[in-house]
Amino acid sequence: MTITLYDIPSRSEVNAWSPATWRIRYILNLKGIAHKTEWVEFPDIEKRHKELGIPHSSLKPDGTPNYTVPAIHDPSTGVYLSESTDIAEYLEKTYPNTPIFPHETLGLQWSFVDLFRSTALSALWQFVVPATYQQMNRASDAYFRLTREKMFGKKLEELAPKGDLGVSEWARFKNDLGKVDVWYSKTNGPYLLGDTISWADIVIAAYLTWFKVVFGKDSQEWKDISSWHGGRWGRLVDNLRKYATVV
Amino acid sequence: MTITLYDIPSRSEVNAWSPATWRIRYILNLKGIAHKTEWVEFPDIEKRHKELGIPHSSLKPDGTPNYTVPAIHDPSTGVYLSESTDIAEYLEKTYPNTPIFPHETLGLQWSFVDLFRSTALSALWQFVVPATYQQMNRASDAYFRLTREKMFGKKLEELAPKGDLGVSEWARFKNDLGKVDVWYSKTNGPYLLGDTISWADIVIAAYLTWFKVVFGKDSQEWKDISSWHGGRWGRLVDNLRKYATVV
Numbered sequence: 001m002t003i004t005l006y007d008i009p010s011r012s013e014v015n016a017w018s019p020a021t022w023r024i025r026y027i028l029n030l031k032g033i034a035h036k037t038e039w040v041e042f043p044d045i046e047k048r049h050k051e052l053g054i055p056h057s058s059l060k061p062d063g064t065p066n067y068t069v070p071a072i073h074d075p076s077t078g079v080y081l082s083e084s085t086d087i088a089e090y091l092e093k094t095y096p097n098t099p100i101f102p103h104e105t106l107g108l109q110w111s112f113v114d115l116f117r118s119t120a121l122s123a124l125w126q127f128v129v130p131a132t133y134q135q136m137n138r139a140s141d142a143y144f145r146l147t148r149e150k151m152f153g154k155k156l157e158e159l160a161p162k163g164d165l166g167v168s169e170w171a172r173f174k175n176d177l178g179k180v181d182v183w184y185s186k187t188n189g190p191y192l193l194g195d196t197i198s199w200a201d202i203v204i205a206a207y208l209t210w211f212k213v214v215f216g217k218d219s220q221e222w223k224d225i226s227s228w229h230g231g232r233w234g235r236l237v238d239n240l241r242k243y244a245t246v247v
Numbered sequence: 248m249t250i251t252l253y254d255i256p257s258r259s260e261v262n263a264w265s266p267a268t269w270r271i272r273y274i275l276n277l278k279g280i281a282h283k284t285e286w287v288e289f290p291d292i293e294k295r296h297k298e299l300g301i302p303h304s305s306l307k308p309d310g311t312p313n314y315t316v317p318a319i320h321d322p323s324t325g326v327y328l329s330e331s332t333d334i335a336e337y338l339e340k341t342y343p344n345t346p347i348f349p350h351e352t353l354g355l356q357w358s359f360v361d362l363f364r365s366t367a368l369s370a371l372w373q374f375v376v377p378a379t380y381q382q383m384n385r386a387s388d389a390y391f392r393l394t395r396e397k398m399f400g401k402k403l404e405e406l407a408p409k410g411d412l413g414v415s416e417w418a419r420f421k422n423d424l425g426k427v428d429v430w431y432s433k434t435n436g437p438y439l440l441g442d443t444i445s446w447a448d449i450v451i452a453a454y455l456t457w458f459k460v461v462f463g464k465d466s467q468e469w470k471d472i473s474s475w476h477g478g479r480w481g482r483l484v485d486n487l488r489k490y491a492t493v494v
Binding site for chain 2: 102103104105106107108109110111112114115116118119120179180182183184185186187188189192193194195196198200
């Protein structure tokens, strides 16, 4: 039986870019779960989810349901599910081999992601969102522009800081990752639990992969990031490359 | 050999109140390490640390060294050390029994505390700081007032929100703890790692113990907190009571 992963395509070489769906792709590959991707452009997600009966993942500010990817269909259980953390928990319960929440760390790892997202990466969005727009297919670009400009209250072209501010905000992003580097440096291996890959690494690697995909592996941006902090981030993504197969 | 824990006294029944020193007291008791407390009033900390050769833990905004408790002296190794997270790591390395960072979770737990402090408890200070002042000994109260009023830019008497704002801020504190409750509810036991007490629980229990000490165990504040979220916080502090001995 093959799980279907619903993901958003792009013009990029590997197609997949979303940091939320990368989380799930990494888990599926890490656990060796047979799967295939169904690519859904942004404006089609709601319609496709309703056809399939995939529940919404949250409510929009106006109270209407928000349909998002990643979503999965697991034919072996009949489950349709969206929202990356819910899917991660479902996959862990259903396919407990190669645990991503080992040693009962689910609560601690859950807190890590909640807190990490709300604090450690505030400088990231302004750089990566405009670069992501450059990779959208024609079918998604108007939707992407509309929703992101509403979200940030700025034209996409005005989002990335330029000149001195660009330099200092890029340094702030490096500094944010520096905090994460301190946590990693407390361990005796390449991962946050030492030699064991876990959810926290997957979440961070998924953000980094997003950068690598939308800027390109030969970009100055990726060269910068992958060299920071003794090359920790480049190594992390390299270490997970065998679980990055897009099928 | 008996470790000395340097702590700040108070008028409260159990003397100890500081959430930073409670972390270390919980660890010493949990690991069964022989220790005694030397009580140092706020204005005497710098002098005492310099006499003993305890290093400063940070720099003040003006660049001068900041001497703080908790601090410890371990005669079996000759180590003098301050700053609760450094002490926690030292104790774990030197006394590895009953690990507080089990399964290589040091990096993950470290991130938890960094992130937790910077986000999850923003409503706490305004309530607990004025209540702490009420428990200061005469020797420390002027120092406490001066430093805290500078820190918060308000008279201590104006810090606790009153009336409707008091009610809504108290609800915000409950809501913050509610996020922590969600993480706990992911586990199968009373602690963040299930049945195993770890650093994350100790940090949270130390904050809760601070509330219990300075408001008093029969206060409405502690009755509120200990009943919230199905009684989770009251139970957590109760579960750790056997490691709360002050000697």
